[in-house]
Amino acid sequence: MVSEHSAAQILVASNRGPISYTVRDDGTLDSRRGGGGLVSGLSAIGSEADALWVCSALGDGDREAVRRGVGEPGVLMLDIDAGIHHDAYNGIANSVLWFINHMLYQTPLEPVFDLEFRRQWGAYEQYNRAFAQALADRAGEGAAVLVQDYHLALVPGMLRALRPDLKIGHFSHTPWAPVDYFRLLPDDISRQLLRGLLGADRTCFLTRRWADAFAQCCTELLGAESLKGTDIGVHGLGADADFLRERAHRPDVEERLSDLRQQIGPDGTDRKTIVRVDRTELSKNIVRGLLAYRELLSTRSEWRERVVHVAFAYPSRQDLAVYRDYTAEVQRVADAINAEFGTEGWSPVVLHVKDDFARSLAAYRLADVALVNPIRDGMNLVAKEIPVVSEAGCALVLSREAGAHEELGEDAITVNPYDVTATAEALHEALTMPVAERSRRSARLAAAATALPPQRWFLDQLNALREQR
Structure with a gap:
């Protein structure tokens, strides 16, 4: 894996990274490695690959590790302001985007898109911009970047503006809302989200149903021409x-x-x-x-x-x-x-x-x-x-x-x-x-x-992104 200051050829970006830290009573740091499909998948490329995982510091232990310069090769943890992270993660990602795509709102009372929502949306933009900038700074020429999930939906478009040479993919691990429900979002926000994802060369989903719902949202809100620069892929993550x-x-x-x-x-x-x-x-x-x-x-x-x-x-x-x-x-x-x-x-x-x-x-x-x-x-x-x-x-x-x-x-x-x-x-x-x-x-x-285990799931996406013309 590359050091955090080298130019990487494969980059993964996600809110949560493969490692987390807690501060022990004596002030030392304890590290814990996570699991899941991404961790398993990234292992498929081998430790010798020029790979970098960019993630966020999520708690006091993570932030302290960043401040002390503690980390591991191949992982870049971003110490984004805790207030910005809270507003982006809890205020927008988990309380708006999750609710939209899972169709969870009790619509007589919610959602309410007011000035407080707009303030939190600004934090979501800042959070995504920090990731886009870090990826732009660390990616080698023509590198492949795989951005993960609804926390970072604006990153592909932002990164495309900064580094048009990169191969950019985005993967949504959630459902995608049907167009009538997606339109609960303010018009400018819904269009911004779609354009953010369409900044990717490939935007991918777990099932054909979610991919089709996304395509319909793009067609009806942005026009059919909006899909011409982006391939839509389906990769159904399986069990290991x-x-x-x-x-x-x-x-x-x-x-x-x-x-x-x-x-x-x-x-x-x-x-x-x-x-x-x-x-x-x-x-x-x-x-x-x-x-x-x-x-x-x-x-x-x-x-x-x-x-x-x-x-x-x-x-x-x-x-x-x-x-x-x-x-x-x-x-x-x-x-x-x-x-x-x-x-x-x-x-x-x-x-x-x-x-x-x-x-x-x-x-x-x-x-x-x-x-x-x-x-x-x-x-x-x-x-x-x-x-x-x-x-x-x-x-x-x-x-x-x-x-x-x-x-x-x-x-x-x-x-x-x-x-x-x-x-x-x-x-x-x-x-x-x-x-x-x-x-x-x-x-x-x-x-x-088990038809598509995590390692193959990841490699299929990476190969499809690299092979795209």
């Missing part, structure tokens, strides 16, 4: 089967597996499991999933004491009040189900809210049924990961609004995420699916889920 299967059998997972089995029921208890693993994003639809499970127990009394809903809901974005309220509602509904139906030897819901990857993998292994019912999701890798790891094969209850449905829908039980009654019936269908059919479907789900 080798990593998941190896990681799922390490000692810490075995320990969590034993604990979970005890929580599900004493030794010898033959109970089926419905597993979900999510962050408490508003889009993940956890509350309706719990309500569907409650309705299953209400209308199908034969499942009482014979099934356990293993629900992991890891808190997300707790600095935003609406997310704190949603997390509390998840806990409240789970407690209410246990109070209504639970017996001395059976807790209908086993809920965990502390993030624990090893415990998630243990739950994957135990899953008879996987419940993935988002309101709207760019892909949803959990839907792909559980069939890969499930020991007995699992039935997948999957929202038609998850990007993963494009690849997995044929072998899943499809649900409308708003229809609690139909979801309860789908859970019953999944629980009663014959073992042989469940095994066949699970094998096909696992094969589809």
Whole structure:
């Protein structure tokens, strides 16, 4: 990897980087390396490549690391003013762009695009400009730059103006809103966002559905000619089967597996499991999933004491009040189900809210049924990961609004995420699916889920960008 001051030939830009820092009590810095598709993908190019990852300092530990000059080769962490980052990240990216693309607004009351929004939008522009400038300064002649996600939607256009020689790609990890919903944004802002992304040589999405929605927004808001300079690509990120299967059998997972089995029921208890693993994003639809499970127990009394809903809901974005309220509602509904139906030897819901990857993998292994019912999701890798790891094969209850449905829908039980009654019936269908059919479907789900693992997903984008004329 290159040093942060060398000219790089491959650059990745994202809000969150591959490493984070915390300040220990003694004042020293502790570093932690992250995971995910980008980290796995970038490893595919090898440590000898002239590559640089540009990211933001996200907390006090990161900012202190930048000030002390602490870092690692191949990573450039930008210490952007904390107030600007807060307004860009929480005020615009997570409270506006996320809500638009996931269609989450309660429109009688929101959104409100007023002077405060305009002030925060100015911070979003500054945040994107800082990334564009850093990339322009560090990129070698004709380098390939892969910009990630809605936090940096303006970067391609800004970078194009600074460095027209570069090959620029942008990847959206979220859905893209249909044009009528996208038009909730102020007219000038919607056009600015589209032009920002059209500054890329290639702008890419997880599914054809999201790519088509983006193209329609461009056509209707900017005109058909606007698309002529940009290719639109689709790259459906898949699960990393080798990593998941190896990681799922390490000692810490075995320990969590034993604990979970005890929580599900004493030794010898033959109970089926419905597993979900999510962050408490508003889009993940956890509350309706719990309500569907409650309705299953209400209308199908034969499942009482014979099934356990293993629900992991890891808190997300707790600095935003609406997310704190949603997390509390998840806990409240789970407690209410246990109070209504639970017996001395059976807790209908086993809920965990502390993030624990090893415990998630243990739950994957135990899953008879996987419940993935988002309101709207760019892909949803959990839907792909559980069939890969499930020991007995699992039935997948999957929202038609998850990007993963494009690849997995044929072998899943499809649900409308708003229809609690139909979801309860789908859970019953999944629980009663014959073992042989469940095994066949699970094998096909696992094969589809791993068709484009992270390393190939990244290389496909990089190669397509480099080969573009």
